[in-house]
Amino acid sequence: MDIINNLKIIQNRIDQACAKSGRNPSEVKLLLATKTVSPERIKIALDAGYTLIAENRVQELKEKYNELKNSTHSSHFIGHLQTNKIKDVLKCGVSCIQSVDRYDLAEKLHQKLQSEGKTIDIFIQVNTSGEESKFGVSPENAIELTKKIALLNTLKIKGLMTIGLFSDEMEKVRLCFQTLKRIQLEINELQIENAHISELSMGMSGDLEIAIEEGATIIRVGTDIFGRRL
Numbered sequence: 001m002d003i004i005n006n007l008k009i010i011q012n013r014i015d016q017a018c019a020k021s022g023r024n025p026s027e028v029k030l031l032l033a034t035k036t037v038s039p040e041r042i043k044i045a046l047d048a049g050y051t052l053i054a055e056n057r058v059q060e061l062k063e064k065y066n067e068l069k070n071s072t073h074s075s076h077f078i079g080h081l082q083t084n085k086i087k088d089v090l091k092c093g094v095s096c097i098q099s100v101d102r103y104d105l106a107e108k109l110h111q112k113l114q115s116e117g118k119t120i121d122i123f124i125q126v127n128t129s130g131e132e133s134k135f136g137v138s139p140e141n142a143i144e145l146t147k148k149i150a151l152l153n154t155l156k157i158k159g160l161m162t163i164g165l166f167s168d169e170m171e172k173v174r175l176c177f178q179t180l181k182r183i184q185l186e187i188n189e190l191q192i193e194n195a196h197i198s199e200l201s202m203g204m205s206g207d208l209e210i211a212i213e214e215g216a217t218i219i220r221v222g223t224d225i226f227g228r229r230l
């Protein structure tokens with residue numbers, strides 16, 4: 001399992017997808033999805049110059065935090081977040097929560113941040129595939145949720161996040177990413193104060209090319225860098 005070589009392969013895939021869609025590779029950030037990966041192996045990727053990592057379970061975030069806190073990287077949170085775990089996420093140096101998908105969570109986050117005099121970047125997670133197993137606000141309700149959360153001034157809405165349909169039918173996967181892009185355009189058209197959506201977090205190991213073609217600015221890759229999870 002050669003992490004460095006895998007990173008090169010991913011960078012090539014990013015470059016090719018950008019070339020195909022006339023985009024500049026500098027517009028696409030690679031986020032390392034590090035669930036189940038040990039701090040030692042995460043450090044190999046960080047030492048290679050990658051600076052954006054994310055966990056999706058609070059328990060794992062806490063376990064790895066001390067070992068990684070001396071590296072200069074940004075840490076995002078990409079998993080389902082229960083309100084009783086908010087304080088743990090905030091304690092672990094997370095700079096952006098990509099998985100805000102309901103008002104209740106946003107409100108409790110806001111209350112906690114306000115009491116500490118802090119702010120945080122957030123993305124709104126949208127369930128573009130309609131699969132019941134996935135979290136995220138429905139596309140129909142995404143704009144209303146964004147408008148409401150935009151009134152909570154400790155939460156800086158910077159992006160939208162989605163997980164594409166798990167399917168071999170790539171045109172159906174593509175529709176998910178097109179939906180996220182369309183919601184971005186609709187929100188930005190409304191010029192809501194505190195909700196200028198510049199980031200689209202979409203695309204993983206199996207579908208990153210399609211996501212890039214449809215406008216991803218952050219792709220989240222785990223398996224094709226660190227190997228298959230047990």
Ligand SMILES: *Cc1c(COP(=O)(O)O)cnc(C)c1O
Binds near residue numbers: 079204220221224
């Ligand atoms: C695990 C995970 C990824 C990465 O998926 P891979 O298929 O391993 O590249 C991306 N996004 C989220 C939210 C994840 O939990």
